[in-house]
Amino acid sequence: MAEKSSMSRSAARLATILAVALAVGGCAKADKSGSSSPPTTATATTAGMKMGQNSSASSGAGMQMGGSAGAGMSVDGIKPVPTQTLASATWEGMKITARAMTAVPFVIYNGTREKTVKPGPHASFHLMVYLDDAHTGVPIPYATVWATISRNGHIYYDNRQWPMIAEYMGPHYGNDVSVPGAGTYQLSLLISPPVSARHLEYQHVWTKPHRVSFQFNWNPPS
Numbered sequence: 001m002a003e004k005s006s007m008s009r010s011a012a013r014l015a016t017i018l019a020v021a022l023a024v025g026g027c028a029k030a031d032k033s034g035s036s037s038p039p040t041t042a043t044a045t046t047a048g049m050k051m052g053q054n055s056s057a058s059s060g061a062g063m064q065m066g067g068s069a070g071a072g073m074s075v076d077g078i079k080p081v082p083t084q085t086l087a088s089a090t091w092e093g094m095k096i097t098a099r100a101m102t103a104v105p106f107v108i109y110n111g112t113r114e115k116t117v118k119p120g121p122h123a124s125f126h127l128m129v130y131l132d133d134a135h136t137g138v139p140i141p142y143a144t145v146w147a148t149i150s151r152n153g154h155i156y157y158d159n160r161q162w163p164m165i166a167e168y169m170g171p172h173y174g175n176d177v178s179v180p181g182a183g184t185y186q187l188s189l190l191i192s193p194p195v196s197a198r199h200l201e202y203q204h205v206w207t208k209p210h211r212v213s214f215q216f217n218w219n220p221p222s
Contacts, residue, residue, distance in 0.1 A: 078103050079221040081125045083169075086187065087214030092205040095134040096212055098187055100125040101169070103176040108162060119176040124220060129161050129173040129189060143206075144192035145173040151185045179218060187214045 081102045088097040103123035108115045119126075127147060131140040141163065149157040161173035179185060191210045 078119055078123055081221055086216040089212045089214070090134050091191070091210050091212060093134050094140060094191075094206060095130070095132045096189065096191065097130040097132070098189065098214060098216070099128045099130065099172075100177075100218075101128065102126060106162070106164065106174070117176070120178060122178045123176045124179045124218070125177055127157075127161065127175055127177045128164075128169060130170075131173070131191070139171040140194060140206075141171065142194040142196040143173070144195075146190040146192075147175070147177075148188040148190075149177060149179060149185050150188075151179075151183055156180065156185075182219050184215060184217050187216055188212075189214075 079102075081100060083099060083101040086098040086100055088095065090096070103119035103126045105116060105118045108117060127149075129145050129147065131143055131145070132138065133140060145161040147157065147159065147161050148155060156179045157177045159175055161175050163171075164174045165171050166174075189212050191206075191212070193206050193208065
């Protein structure tokens with residue numbers, strides 16, 4: 001009888017231990033599925049909404065900037081210049097286009113430092129040079145562009161064109177330019193080969209520096 005009673009007590013204790021273990025395991029499982037996941041999902045959703053709101057705000061700011069330029073507001077007293085094409089040419093399947101627009105401030109960022117460049121008091125326009133694949137229209141990056149503007153043998157502008165990105169003008173090589181007034185000018189562009197790895201379709205093109213010269217008429221806004 002004593003042995004049976006002892007076995008009964010042992011069985012009862014074992015059943016109690018198993019019940020507690022199952023209960024703890026169930027609570028832990030419930031805690032992982034019911035407590036941790038929803039907050040993570042909620043946090044991600046909230047963060048996404050905030051990012052979306054910030055993106056919308058940034059886009060709105062960009063639209064306002066673009067709208068201001070389009071509306072003809074002056075920049076540091078400089079009269080607005082409607083965006084216009086000065087000249088274009090094609091070299092080994094690269095379309096080279098020179099355009100002018102209102103002189104604008106821009107930021108040079110080298111990865112660690114930032115420098116703002118403002119147009120001078122006599123800036124005439126912002127020169128934009130576009131390099132595109134003539135067949136696909138895709139912009140060509142990683143090149144170097146040097147621009148020279150002259151008239152009657154006198155050089156008025158001789159400077160590099162900064163690789164630029166812009167919301168409404170797209171990728172281009174740009175800088176602000178000053179010329180003395182209306183007239184016919186010579187624009188010379190020195191295009192250096194894009195420094196990058198290339199897919200095979202671009203293996204044998206744009207491997208040497210190329211100079212292209214244009215003649216354009218400049219009529220400053222009245």
